[in-house]
Amino acid sequence: MKLAPLLLCALCSSGALACGTRGDRLSDGPPLNVSDPDRDRNRNLDLDLDVSAVLRRVDPRFLSVTIDASLASEERFMSLLSSLRMRTLAEALSPAFLRFGGTRQDFMLFEPQRRPDAQLAAGESCDQTLLPRWLEERLKHDWTEQKLLLMKEDLLRKYKRLRFTELTVDQLNAFANCSGLQLIFGLNALLRAPDGSWNSSNAGLLLRYCESRRYRMSWELGNEPNSFEKKAGIRVDGRQLGLDFTRLRKMMSESKLYRDAGLYGPDVGQPRDRHTDLLEGFLQTGAEAIDACTWHHYYVNGRDTSVEDFLDPEVLDTLALKTNEVLEKVKLVSPGKSVWLGETSSAYGGGAAGLSDTFVAGFMWLDKLGLGAALGLDVVMRQVLIGSGSYHLVDDNLDPLPDYWLSVLYKRLVGPEVLKIQVFSEFGRSKRVRMYLHCANRKRYRGGALALMSMNLGKKPARISVPAVVSNSTVEAFVLESERSGEEGLYSRSVKLNGEVLMMVDDKTLPDLRRRLLPPAQHLQLPAYSLAFFVLPDARAPACR
Structure with a gap:
C-alpha cells in the first residue's frame, strides 16, 4: 500500500510532527457526528526515525x-x-x-x-x-x-x-x-x-x-x-x-x-x-x-x-x-x-x-x-x-x-537531545496523532535509549508501526488516560497511568509511576484521547550513546 506523508506545515525541517485538521469539534452536548473516516476507524501510522544524529539540545531545566x-x-x-x-x-x-x-x-x-x-x-x-x-x-x-x-x-x-x-x-x-x-x-x-x-x-x-x-x-x-x-x-x-x-x-x-x-x-x-x-x-x-x-x-x-x-x-x-x-x-x-x-x-x-x-x-x-x-x-x-x-x-x-x-x-x-521523527498515514492529511522523539533521560536509562512522546487527539485508537531499526527493543509504556472514558473524561481533574488513578500517597510521597513492560514488537497501541511516553531502552540509538 502506498503511504501518503502527513502534512507537516513548516515543521518538517525541525523534525517535529505538527499536523492537524479543523472542523470536527467536541462539545458538552450530544456525541459528535463526523464523517472524517480517520475518526471512524482505527488509524495505522508508520514512523520514520533518524536516530543517527541529534538535531539540537535543550537546557536540562527545559x-x-x-x-x-x-x-x-x-x-x-x-x-x-x-x-x-x-x-x-x-x-x-x-x-x-x-x-x-x-x-x-x-x-x-x-x-x-x-x-x-x-x-x-x-x-x-x-x-x-x-x-x-x-x-x-x-x-x-x-x-x-x-x-x-x-x-x-x-x-x-x-x-x-x-x-x-x-x-x-x-x-x-x-x-x-x-x-x-x-x-x-x-x-x-x-x-x-x-x-x-x-x-x-x-x-x-x-x-x-x-x-x-x-x-x-x-x-x-x-x-x-x-x-x-x-x-x-x-x-x-x-x-x-x-x-x-x-x-x-x-x-x-x-x-x-x-x-x-x-x-x-x-x-x-x-x-x-x-x-x-x-x-x-x-x-x-x-x-x-x-x-x-x-x-x-x-x-x-x-x-x-x-x-x-x-x-x-x-x-x-x-x-x-x-x-x-x-x-x-x-x-x-x-x-x-x-x-x-x-x-x-x-x-x-x-x-x-x-x-x-x-x-x-x-x-x-x-x-x-x-x-x-x-x-x-x-x-x-x-x-x-x-x-x-x-x-x-x-x-x-x-x-x-x-x-x-x-x-x-x-x-x-x-x-534534552531532540531527534528527527516523521509520521506517515494511509489517511493522508490526518493530524490527530502527534509525536516527538528525544533521547531518554540518561540519569535513568543507559546510553542509546529513546523516548517517544505521543498523543492521540481523536476518539479512535491508533496503531503505530515501529521501524525495524528499533523494533528489537523492549518498550516501557507510560499511557495517560482520563479517569473517565470518552469525551466526558476530557473534563476530568484526575488521570490514570496504565489504568491506575494517580494520587499522592501522603504529603511526602508520590505514587510509583509504574511502567507497562512490552516485549519487542512491530506495533504500539495508542488509545483514544490519550497521552503517552514510550521508552525504548534497548534501541541502541547512535545519537543517544
Missing part, C-alpha cells in the same frame, strides 16, 4: 515552572510554600527554574521591616520552617476566597500596589532551595523616573537585602511591557526598556554575589501588532544585558474558548508560527541568543475554568514541550505551579492535577 506574584497579594499566603506537600511536589520537577512574576510583579514594592526573626537562611535545615497542618488548612480555605478578589481585579484591570517584606523573599528562597529549583525573581518595571527611565532604587534595596542573606537567584525586569499602557497608563518603548535592563545589569555587576547571575527578559507577549516592534527595539539596546530572550505564549482566550480548541491541531500549530517569528527577530539582532518561553500555558486571561485545569489541557502542554524543543526554544516555563487562575498544576487543596503528573513523567523519562 520544563520549568512559575509561581504567580498574585500569591503575595496578601503576604501570609506565601507561607503555603512552606507546606511539606508543596515542597514534595516541586522537588519532583527538579531540575527546573522557578520564576516568580506575572501581572502583579509590576505593582509590588519592597518595604523591608528588618525583623530580627528572619526566615530560613541559606544552609539551615528545611525541616525548621515546615507549615503546621492547622495553619495550612486555614490558608488554603482563605486562598480560595482571595482568588475571587484577584479575579475581579483582573476583569476590571484595576491593580492595587502590593507591598512586600523580607518574608516573601525568604519564603521563595527557602522553597526553591528545599525543592532543588533555581529562583528567578521578577522586579517591578513600572517604577519610573520623571524622564521615563526606570527608577531602580527599590530594586537596589531588594538586591542588597538578598545579597546580605546570600540568596543565590536570578532576575527579570517587568512582565509583558507591551501591556503596561492598559494596566497602568504607562507606555515604555523597546529602546528604553533595553536601557533599563542595561542599568539592572550594571547594578548586578557591582555585586560580588550577582555579577554572574542570570538576567532574563523582556517577557513580551507573543508577536502581535507593536509587540514585535517592542522586542526589536529592546534587543537593539538591551540584548547584551540578558542571558536569554523571554516571551510569553498562550493559544486561546480563556473567556471564550471551548474543549474543541484544546484538541484542534490548527490551534496547536499556531505555536510554530509565533515561535519562528520570535526566533527570526532574535537571530537578526542578536544571533546565538538563547530564547525561552518565560511564561506559557493553554489560555490567557487566567486560563479557561474547567478546561485548563483538566485532562484535556495535557494535549496542549505535551505538544508545546515536544514542538517547542524541536523548534529551537531552550526553556519553557509553565504558568503556574501555584497562584490565581485556572491553569495551575496544583489545585487549591494542594493536590496535583493531570498536567502535573504529565510534567513529572516528562522530567523522569525525556532527555
Whole structure:
C-alpha cells in the first residue's frame, strides 16, 4: 500500500510532527457526528526515525515552572510554600527554574521591616520552617476566597500596589532551595523616573537585602511591557526598556554575589501588532544585558474558548508560527541568543475554568514541550505551579492535577537531545496523532535509549508501526488516560497511568509511576484521547550513546 506523508506545515525541517485538521469539534452536548473516516476507524501510522544524529539540545531545566506574584497579594499566603506537600511536589520537577512574576510583579514594592526573626537562611535545615497542618488548612480555605478578589481585579484591570517584606523573599528562597529549583525573581518595571527611565532604587534595596542573606537567584525586569499602557497608563518603548535592563545589569555587576547571575527578559507577549516592534527595539539596546530572550505564549482566550480548541491541531500549530517569528527577530539582532518561553500555558486571561485545569489541557502542554524543543526554544516555563487562575498544576487543596503528573513523567523519562521523527498515514492529511522523539533521560536509562512522546487527539485508537531499526527493543509504556472514558473524561481533574488513578500517597510521597513492560514488537497501541511516553531502552540509538 502506498503511504501518503502527513502534512507537516513548516515543521518538517525541525523534525517535529505538527499536523492537524479543523472542523470536527467536541462539545458538552450530544456525541459528535463526523464523517472524517480517520475518526471512524482505527488509524495505522508508520514512523520514520533518524536516530543517527541529534538535531539540537535543550537546557536540562527545559520544563520549568512559575509561581504567580498574585500569591503575595496578601503576604501570609506565601507561607503555603512552606507546606511539606508543596515542597514534595516541586522537588519532583527538579531540575527546573522557578520564576516568580506575572501581572502583579509590576505593582509590588519592597518595604523591608528588618525583623530580627528572619526566615530560613541559606544552609539551615528545611525541616525548621515546615507549615503546621492547622495553619495550612486555614490558608488554603482563605486562598480560595482571595482568588475571587484577584479575579475581579483582573476583569476590571484595576491593580492595587502590593507591598512586600523580607518574608516573601525568604519564603521563595527557602522553597526553591528545599525543592532543588533555581529562583528567578521578577522586579517591578513600572517604577519610573520623571524622564521615563526606570527608577531602580527599590530594586537596589531588594538586591542588597538578598545579597546580605546570600540568596543565590536570578532576575527579570517587568512582565509583558507591551501591556503596561492598559494596566497602568504607562507606555515604555523597546529602546528604553533595553536601557533599563542595561542599568539592572550594571547594578548586578557591582555585586560580588550577582555579577554572574542570570538576567532574563523582556517577557513580551507573543508577536502581535507593536509587540514585535517592542522586542526589536529592546534587543537593539538591551540584548547584551540578558542571558536569554523571554516571551510569553498562550493559544486561546480563556473567556471564550471551548474543549474543541484544546484538541484542534490548527490551534496547536499556531505555536510554530509565533515561535519562528520570535526566533527570526532574535537571530537578526542578536544571533546565538538563547530564547525561552518565560511564561506559557493553554489560555490567557487566567486560563479557561474547567478546561485548563483538566485532562484535556495535557494535549496542549505535551505538544508545546515536544514542538517547542524541536523548534529551537531552550526553556519553557509553565504558568503556574501555584497562584490565581485556572491553569495551575496544583489545585487549591494542594493536590496535583493531570498536567502535573504529565510534567513529572516528562522530567523522569525525556532527555534534552531532540531527534528527527516523521509520521506517515494511509489517511493522508490526518493530524490527530502527534509525536516527538528525544533521547531518554540518561540519569535513568543507559546510553542509546529513546523516548517517544505521543498523543492521540481523536476518539479512535491508533496503531503505530515501529521501524525495524528499533523494533528489537523492549518498550516501557507510560499511557495517560482520563479517569473517565470518552469525551466526558476530557473534563476530568484526575488521570490514570496504565489504568491506575494517580494520587499522592501522603504529603511526602508520590505514587510509583509504574511502567507497562512490552516485549519487542512491530506495533504500539495508542488509545483514544490519550497521552503517552514510550521508552525504548534497548534501541541502541547512535545519537543517544
